[in-house]
Ligand SMILES: NC(=O)C1=CN([C@@H]2O[C@H](COP(=O)(O)OP(=O)(O)OC[C@H]3O[C@@H](n4cnc5c(N)ncnc54)[C@H](OP(=O)(O)O)[C@@H]3O)[C@@H](O)[C@H]2O)C=CC1
């Protein structure tokens with residue numbers, strides 16, 4: 001993707017569909033007059049009075065305890081400099097988003113229009129009662145130091161300037177591990193620090209707490225090396241001033257073991273890297289562009305241990321790994337500050353986690369085959385689900401032990417469980433899906449590539465390395481749309497209606513005719529049929545010219561499913577096809593079957609649908625917990641509609657005793673464990689979180705999924721076709737670009753599995 005396309009993509013992402021990245025959502029009921037009389041006047045007066053009597057009750061009756069202010073004045077925004085409070089807002093909203101998705105902390109981002117230290121402090125102090133914690137962000141040095149110091153002294157909630165301490169914690173953890181890998185000692189390494197601002201000063205101080213020696217450090221600011229004989233140094237810079245008679249970065253880098261960049265893009269040259277000691281450690285952390293580009297650094301020295309602040313290379317040393325989890329731990333024990341002990345606990349926890357075996361889920365999420373502690377993995381990845389369970393408890397424990405916690409944690413195991421529960425799983429699932437596809441991308445034919453949304457999706461999967469698209473449709477239209485959306489690459493475009501494709505069409509027609517010549521199909525009819533894009537696409541998959549097919553964006557389901565069934569057909573040993581839809585609900589992903597094919601399945605077919613869905617759930621890396629739904633609960637009705645579900649459950653219990661499935665059950669009992677436990681304690685589903693609902697017929701399944709989609713604002717993936725011999729997937733009419741991308745990932749994973757199945761069959 002060109003730089004210009006990336007720029008536009010970022011702008012559209014922020015502008016549409018709703019400007020910005022954050023909104024406020026009520027957490028209480030507000031449906032009735034009664035609800036409103038509780039939420040607001042008169043009911044609201046009661047908690048007000050309780051809090052008036054005892055201020056601490058504010059944590060009990062309001063959202064304060066889980067609400068952090070991300071506050072900036074826009075004077076040092078990333079490495080972009082002093083761009084002002086309004087221009088800093090996208091970054092602050094971004095931090096809010098990260099707080100939420102990684103640690104379930106709510107954020108108000110606040111941009112303050114002043115560069116005056118007293119005014120800024122006054123503003124923060126005045127609004128502090130609203131918040132459980134204050135995250136100062138992107139405020140330039142030296143003002144940042146005084147602002148943080150005074151706010152810490154004057155407020156009784158945790159205050160952290162993230163660019164200082166967040167960065168220090170993460171980079172210290174990474175540095176400890178990098179030094180170990182370079183087989184050096186922290187108290188001996190020579191460290192060059194480019195930058196003498198908020199981040200650099202604080203990092204250098206923490207490295208000292210970890211064992212690095214100040215006499216081994218050389219620090220530079222925009223004017224060059226900070227020497228003791230330089231005029232007018234701030235007290236923070238003076239702390240790091242060197243006796244060495246050098247002035248430039250070039251001189252400082254000679255024989256250095258470590259380079260820490262918290263300054264500006266592209267100030268380090270390959271020559272400087274070459275002058276460093278063996279196994280040099282280079283953390284080029286300026287954002288968005290590092291002090292030296294990752295690829296250039298790696299190409300310059302093979303023995304380098306390299307990290308940047310960016311997510312698109314190995315070793316992302318960025319404070320995103322810290323602030324969500326540090327504040328989570330601090331808020332949960334109501335710490336009054338974030339002190340040295342808590343920071344050090346976070347450093348150790350992060351450094352140690354990088355040495356633990358990496359869960360498969362993380363490998364998949366990052367499209368890696370096997371991440372292991374080493375030069376390209378010195379620090380955990382932000383999407384590592386273990387972070388939420390490891391770092392906050394370490395921070396909370398340190399807060400309790402160092403006497404700054406107002407609450408304790410009575411049961412640490414239980415605390416870890418609640419932390420894990422906090423992680424939303426909807427986006428994780430999509431990420432998992434895309435990354436699993438990326439591990440082995442396949443050729444996917446898009447039967448309606450002359451539709452703009454389909455083409456945009458094809459562009460995304462191509463650029464992200466999820467699939468190799470083959471575009472079917474009117475060549476001219478496709479080419480002109482591709483130009484419009486700047487879709488470039490070595491992509492094959494096929495128009496089945498043109499003479500150019502006659503040879504292939506004739507080949508496909510012959511295969512089709514051979515299969516059906518005794519069933520009334522003439523060769524001429526077969527030839528005509530191959531002009532039709534869905535037949536042509538299905539034939540491509542059948543003949544191995546593509547690995548999977550996607551269609552259905554512009555046509556109704558039955559007209560697309562027919563050629564697929566006719567040409568590709570069902571998998572060996574399967575007597576039915578069915579579909580499942582994955583709804584990304586607030587309680588996690590929910591698989592609903594059969595949403596598109598079997599109108600009135602009997603008990604046996606229902607059991608098959610449950611089995612097929614169970615395989616798909618596993619394909620997503622989850623353990624299926626299946627409720628067979630009905631209007632009846634465990635025999636409360638004898639109607640055939642209920643008894644056929646019972647029959648399916650009995651069959652599954654008899655033949656697949658390890659399958660976690662039960663019913664027949666009403667959906668509220670299926671989804672509410674407490675209700676289920678109270679009324680039906682014998683159910684196999686008690687104590688499990690149901691993630692799959694099998695419906696008694698097509699009406700109920702289809703209506704439910706469409707209803708959920710419309711009312712719930714839940715994303716839907718699917719319908720995923722189950723039981724086909726080769727991967728063919730049908731979109732919903734007018735599916736969105738995201739839905740088509742997700743579906744393509746499913747098609748690719750399906751193709752990966754089909755390949756494995758075929759290999760195994762061949763062995764037999
Ligand atoms: N990866 C991460 O997690 C993080 C990265 N950062 C990055 O660190 C950088 C600094 O941020 P922050 O400390 O908040 O900002 P500050 O404004 O507080 O500090 C910037 C520092 O960079 C120095 N500087 C500017 N140009 C040069 C140069 N050519 N050579 C050496 N030093 C130079 C400035 O010098 P002077 O004092 O003379 O003005 C100043 O000391 C940014 O690029 C930011 O993106 C920050 C926080 C986290």
Ligand SMILES: CC(=O)C(=O)O
Nearest residue numbers: 077078079163287319
């Ligand atoms: C990551 C960050 O906080 C910064 O670059 O400023």
Ligand SMILES: [Mg+2]
Nearest residue numbers: 078137138163
């Ligand atoms: Mg920052």
